[in-house]
Amino acid sequence: MTRAKHLVPVLVLLGIGVILTMAVIDMPAFGDPEAPAHRHVAPRYIARAYEETGVTNMVTAVLIDYRGYDTLGELTVIFAAGVAVLSLLVGRKTR
Amino acid sequence: MTTIVIKTIARVLVPFLQLFGFYIIVHGPVSPGGGFQGGVIVGASMILLALSYDLSSAEDRASHKVRIIMDSTGALLFAGIGLLCLLVGGVFLEYGIIPLPMAPAEVRGLMILLVGVAIGIHIMALAASLFLHLAEEHDT
Numbered sequence: 001m002t003r004a005k006h007l008v009p010v011l012v013l014l015g016i017g018v019i020l021t022m023a024v025i026d027m028p029a030f031g032d033p034e035a036p037a038h039r040h041v042a043p044r045y046i047a048r049a050y051e052e053t054g055v056t057n058m059v060t061a062v063l064i065d066y067r068g069y070d071t072l073g074e075l076t077v078i079f080a081a082g083v084a085v086l087s088l089l090v091g092r093k094t095r
Numbered sequence: 096m097t098t099i100v101i102k103t104i105a106r107v108l109v110p111f112l113q114l115f116g117f118y119i120i121v122h123g124p125v126s127p128g129g130g131f132q133g134g135v136i137v138g139a140s141m142i143l144l145a146l147s148y149d150l151s152s153a154e155d156r157a158s159h160k161v162r163i164i165m166d167s168t169g170a171l172l173f174a175g176i177g178l179l180c181l182l183v184g185g186v187f188l189e190y191g192i193i194p195l196p197m198a199p200a201e202v203r204g205l206m207i208l209l210v211g212v213a214i215g216i217h218i219m220a221l222a223a224s225l226f227l228h229l230a231e232e233h234d235t
Contacts (some may be wrong), residue, residue: 052191054204055124063129064207068188072173075214079170082221089228090159 041066097147105147112140120215124207130214137215138222150230153223162220162227169217173210 028035045062053061063071113136120133145153157165177188185192190206191199 052200052203053207054198054200055207057124057126059127060123060129060207060211064210065188065190065203068177068190068210071210071214072177072188075170075173075217078221079166079217082166082225086163086224086228089232 101147105143109140109144112143113137116140116215116219120212121208123211124204130211131218134215134218135222137219138226141219141223142226145227145230150227153227157220157223159224159227162224165216165220166224169213169215169220172213172216176206176210176213 032038045058045066049058049061049066050056053065055061055065116133116136116139118133119128119136120130123129123133141153141157144156176190180189180192181187183192183194190203193202193206195202195205197205
């Protein structure tokens with residue numbers, strides 16, 4: 001009974017492990033310039049980031065301009081987390 | 096616990112640390128760095144001050160109220176610049192549309208700098224706040 005109970009999770013884990021290993025093998029090599037992630041918008045950013053934004057640091061141009069929504073969301077998450085933590089910490093000493 | 100050696104080194108170090116942090120924030124558009132990294136360095140200078148002196152001397156430089164105001168200002172400034180683009184007829188965060196007497200590319204560069212400063216203000220206040228309030232509990 002207990003062996004059968006342990007067998008199911010082990011089989012599930014093995015199955016997930018096989019799927020994940022197959023997915024990792026199919027991934028492009030590390031730093032491959034032909035990887036799909038490097039062929040979509042990256043060449044355009046590299047070619048036109050300076051003339052479009054006037055900013056020499058391409059990382060900042062992508063971070064704040066092209067992916068501005070992402071950074072705004074990031075800042076909002078940090079703000080919300082910070083305010084939540086501070087609301088727990090502030091004024092505990094007086095209580 | 097803190098000796099005169101630590102206090103002197105911290106006193107000499109803190110202004111340079113803050114200057115370095117502001118340099119990293121303002122130089123975000125031209126060199127590696129930006130609001131997040133520079134903000135954390137400026138926040139760390141307040142942590143150094145609190146560790147080497149005491150909490151109240153750090154609290155004197157940046158009180159709880161000032162930190163909360165800076166924290167909110169940074170987030171509001173970023174969202175405000177995004178909304179400004181909306182007001183002048185563009186889409187949200189489309190910096191190039193803001194009507195300034197410059198080329199659109201330069202306006203975008205300027206707004207990238209402003210947003211970087213906003214992120215820096217936000218992060219420096221938050222980094223200092225988290226440490227000072229956590230330390231407050233053990234400082235009895």
